[in-house]
Amino acid sequence: MVEVTLWGSLGTAAGGKNKVDIEAKDIRELFRKLAEQYPGLEPWIDRGIAVSIDGVIYRDTWSKELPQGAEIFLLPRLAGG
Amino acid sequence: MAGVAVSTTINGDNVEYLCQPDETLLDVLRDRLGLTGAKEGCGTGDCGACSIILDDRLVCSCLVLGAEAEGRRVETIEGMAHGDRLHPLQQKFLEHAALQCGICTPGFLMAAKDLLAKNPDPTEEEIRFGLAGNLCRCTGYDKIVRAVQDAANVMKGA
């Protein structure tokens, strides 16, 4: 089980929650279960969400494992110049 | 519209071409003669990317008509090196990394060449004002000024 923190706007889409507990071994499973449990998040996941694991931001490595006790934070996927 | 027959000298070679009366020298160089070293950044004489030397005078080739080159001497970036030997300015631009994207570089080199021909020992301020007609968006000009200073020193010693 990992605790996942959602940024403000995403929390609104998840029905006002800013922290959720999810049983997930990697980012792919995390997104799948988030979409199952909070259907409001699905369009956000489709548009792109980045995952911060202990401060390191992963945008595309969906195979990245989520270590127990890690600090997991969801962020919007950004544009750069 | 009938074409204008022009006979001119470009980088020391005799060149003849036909162009439209309203066609710029920049378009003639790029589109008719295949000399694409001069770049079009604005077409209005504001950016200096199309700088060439016409009878010892630095000009924006986008503001000169192709027909005006008749009987004159045109120098472009393509004529700056001697064979495989780079001009000291070209060499110093490389050594100082005075270019990032490089689109403004031919114009800067022509402007710097013209500047050093008229003032072989310029101060930093004279370099900055001498090159103020050329826009560079990548470098902040720092390394360009240093390259010109260094080239001036080399050329004085030569």
Place this chain on the structure above:
Amino acid sequence: MNFDPRYLDRNFTSVGTRPIRPDGVDKVTGRARYGADFNMAGQLVGRVLRSPHAHATIRKIDTSKAEKLAGVKAVITAADLPDLTDGDAAMYDILDNCMARNKALYDGHAVAAVAAVDARTARQALKLIEVDYEVLPHVTDVDEAMKHSAPLINEATFTEGLEEKPVKPSNVTKRSQFGHGDVHQGFGHADFIVERSFKTEQTHQGYIEPHACVASVSSDGTADLWVCTQGHFVYRQHCAQLLGMEASKLRVTSSEIGGGFGGKTHVWAEPVALALSRKAGRPVKLVMTRDEVFRASGPTSATSIDIRIGARKDGTITAAEATLRYSSGPYAGTWAEIGAMTAFACYRLDNVKTVGYEVLVNRPKTAAYRAPSAPMAAFAVESAIDELAKEIGMDAVEFRIRNAAQEGTRSSYGPVYGPIGIGPTLEAVKNHPHMKAPLGKNQGRGMACGFWFNFGGQTCTDLNIGMDGSVSLAVGTVDVGGSRASLSLVAAEELGIAYEQVKAVVADTSSLGYNDMTDGSRGTFSSSMATISAARNAIKVLRERAAQMWDIPVDDVVWEKGHAIAKGEKHGNLGRLSLKEIATASGKTGGPIAGHSELVADGAGVSFATHICDIEVDPETGATRVLRYTVVQDAGKAVHPTYVEGQYQGGAAQGIGWALNEEYIYGKDGRLQNPGFLDYRIPVCSDLPMIDTQILEIPNPNHPYGVRGVGETSIVPPLAAIANAVSNAVGVRMTHIPMSPPRILAALEAEQAG
């Protein structure tokens, strides 16, 4: 693929040196080929007709007269670029931006295009196209656009991100929020509170090379596109999707690029050129004029930002709050969201809240511009921080050091930081001789901090070893400022050979796997990671071949300093084999030797910078002069330090232009008044001093060499640093960027009157 990206401390041989770039000679001799320098046999000239109205319904377009003009080979409208985006809203916006469908949404919006035998004919043809417009009320100001009375740009826009779905449409596409703690409580603990509103005007990336491409579509459905772009693989995807082509049948070659800074990250005219070529059955060259570049490409957001920061007497910030409104042009964007994330990223805050609003206006579609959205937020925050330090009576640098984020700090946008460089840049600034230099009359010194995320992303690299032992490195990230030199250094480092033995090129989309574009300061970070991985894969092959040549087990062969070495006493007299010797024998040991890599380079390290500048203000005219400028920034590891300095200097110069001069000026008619370099004035050589740089190297733990991105952060602090300097010079807080002479003069006069 087992690639370990973790940082390992090591001594470098090639990395950190400053050789001449491989593409240098072509660029100083005029031989390098940019977007407009390519031609094909039989090519036509493409030209675009653009709306003169800021907002208008397109009732009808009659192209019949243009089509009849001799020399015209194709005329297209939105009907020739039908909507194939299949519900992908972002792609639909790109399509509509390339060619307006029902409405023209800004002055300069494309409505039709022609391909003709020459430029003169094409221009004449544009004049023969009749567009029947119904002009609509427009809005170009970000604050005006948020008012209930503002004309609606898109009637289907209902603000996202609100607790309850709004019942009425508006020009606000989205609200986003970040932060933690309780700001209300935090302000309750503050002894001093600074509250201010700021505005920044819209600026353009200002790349000197206008958008340019040559498109050639064949009747068999294959196509070639030569184009200046920051991401040819992304352009291929966009164009293929918009034109209904298979991506693999469209080969995109990236030309040398004459500047991008974010402005060449998505397609503008390329789908139009392809559609013209498809219709005409001939290659089409389409080059934007400077006027078109300003009116219809780029720019960044205009913003309006409210800041509130509170601190105790001892200099500890107790709460910080920001409301940020960013214009995104006529299409939805996420620019305020990024501003809201970056605004307070430099600081350690227990209570912080930022709210962003994305606002539609009748201006060109906002594009990324170097650390997009961060400079404006930093301007507002760093101005207020300076003001707060003054109220408390603390030195501006000390105040920042006291509150700076550090390893373990929860960032204002959420995650907890690893090792970061904000503290070290501030310490370096505090000890810099620039801070102690004397100032004269009407002169002021300012400093400010900046933050940018940096990205990684999908990356693919091929490293091929020739029979003569030379190495060709094919990368897929476009080289915008010297990355071929940096990546050659990395390949040389990893293989243990000389820099001169490596030649790096940017491969076209048919020669290499997919790569994300060069954005988010990712070029050298990502492609160096892929290059290290490819080199390690090649070394594995080299060791196997050496083992064959010696007839010993591969496990007994190690790679050191460009040579295979047989380890162990039993191989004592085998000596060593150079890369060249192994390469020369490769035909008899299994064929060509190469290393490939495909990876997602995640884990880009966040980047911080602190800038110092001295400004002189002429109180009679409001004119300013930048006297001295210093950049201190963390690079993680500077692969080619000269080009890292170049990034620092270039970003600072763009920031200086933004702070003092550059702005889009719209008339009451909604038309852009200054679409040229004469009236939109970017800094020239005589406007600037030398720009000093100091590179700090705090290794990124997620890159083998510790590399972070360096390209963008340098544009973040200048707006604020200069505003603080001007304010210190004249004693008036400047709240509106750019600080052009009339604005400074008005502020001085208001102060005197006030």
